[in-house]
Amino acid sequence: MSYSQINADILRTLRMPGRAYWGLLTALTAVVLFGVFCFWTQVQRGMGVAGYEHPVAWGIYITNFVFWVGIAHSGTLISAVLFLFRATWRTAVARAAETMTVFAVMTAGLFPIIHIGRPWFFYWLIPYPNERQLWVNFRSPLIWDLVAISTYLTVSLMFLFIGLIPDIAAARDHVKDWRRPIYRILALGWQGSNRQWRHYNSLYGFFAALATPLVVSVHSVVSWDFAMAILPGWHSTIFAPYFVAGAILSGLAMVITILIPLRRWLGLEEYIRIWHFENLAKLLIVTSLIVGYAYLTEYFIAWYSNSQFEQGTFLDRMFGQYAVFAWTMLICNAVIPMLLFFKHLRTNLVALFVISIFVNIGMWLERFVIIVSSLSHDYDPANWTDGVYSPTWVEGGITAASFALFFLLFLLFVRNFPAVSITEMKESTEQPAEEAPATAWPEPV
């Protein structure tokens, strides 16, 4: 494939979209506005409109928070970790995954603010000199969370932007409509001179190297929000790796869910091939196995600990009021992805799409089960009543709006910026090995 064809094919996706696009955009905006209305109701009437009941003070807002942070992780995995491992197939899917990372973290970041009783005081979490002379408690995992998530958002936004600079320059030179002045500013005056490329490549490598430990640390920190508490079902040493693997599993599923319709709609079948999906599916199998192993370990440790409360919590998880969610999550995350061991299923986009939806549902339920079923079965037997927590319409509306917001941002992005990296695509055409999977182990470099 020639450079000019790549340029033309990918920049073609930035043309004026059709009616279906505007219709979808309108529908998503409507859902987002409904979410804003739900939030307004909650601010007006207080947290009572959310279904919180003692002892369940963390409901689906925190479920959504952990879910969206998790979705973000595969973007960094694909763009940074696979870059460091020289996995050339990442080129076709990295941009979409990075974009997903940024928008997922932005969506996630809203939820702690929605969740706190007085959202207008959220800035009290930030350590700044103030007239009360009080500082934040740096020993609290919630402050670690703030630091980790804001670092993650900043770094992944910068990483996305750096990758975009040469592509925006290409758009500036070849897209001739009202967006051109915007591309001109965003391209920063990129010329593709050898001096710029030299520093650019160096910077890109360092960002990949910095983002790799970051992606592990962020979801570890999120897991410590739970693991640092003494609640049975939360207080567990495997939480950090368990959450990181779960995050990557859910993120990969979301990448697949988004990319299958996207490649069709943008006409990128030449660039995002079945082979790329097959590779994503293989990663899905690996992370699903890790997650399945973590589930079993949790139950094993509960039994082996001989702690009555630990055992009680896990019995409640299996047979209690939220048992249906626990079993659904187990099947969706640890059993259904095993179907991808069959090659004809992982190369069949319809099957892959359906499986990825199951994983998305399963991973959302995993966070719900961890948070709600553990909280509802704490140390006080008087709290173990049935029907202690169920989400209200306000929580449901805000959750739906978070999905709408995520897809809305993504849709706006892919019509205004290249959804596949033009530069990296051109670079990879110089390597014919990209076309076909290697049949033997590659020679060490």
Next chain:
Amino acid sequence: MALLGVFDDGSKAAAAIIAIQHDALGRVDVYSPTPSHAIDQALDIQVSPVRTFTLIGGLFGCIVGFALPIYTVLDWPLITGGKPLLSIPPFVVIAFELTILFGATFGLLGFLGLARLPNPFRKRVSDPRFTNDKFGVLVTCDAARVDAVRAHLLAAGCEEVSDHA
């Protein structure tokens, strides 16, 4: 004087660069749609100093990540959970994140400075082909050497040579 040669292939451009540099005819700048190994080798460039910026940023972030929590607990000593005021393990989390945050930010700022960006309105070597599929080799040289440079560019398979003001 400057001559701009347009190539359709990075390795041809690299051949021209090697020839021009071998005869020490002038300063060479290359404009390309992608980074090219052949051109990098021909120009024999050094390692980018972006790494120094990243290192300094990382170290600075690490120091800030420890200094800020330590300062705040000493500024208003408040014992929580019976833990020592200077409880290092939780501060490692802060220091770790800020190491990455500052390392990345300093790296980006270093890159922008070194690559002379942002500069969106400067009159550039303005040719949309260089973000599409062509490689441009700009040779700045004395008027006496223009013909030699032109000959080298054409010998390497240049599609088009033009004077560049």
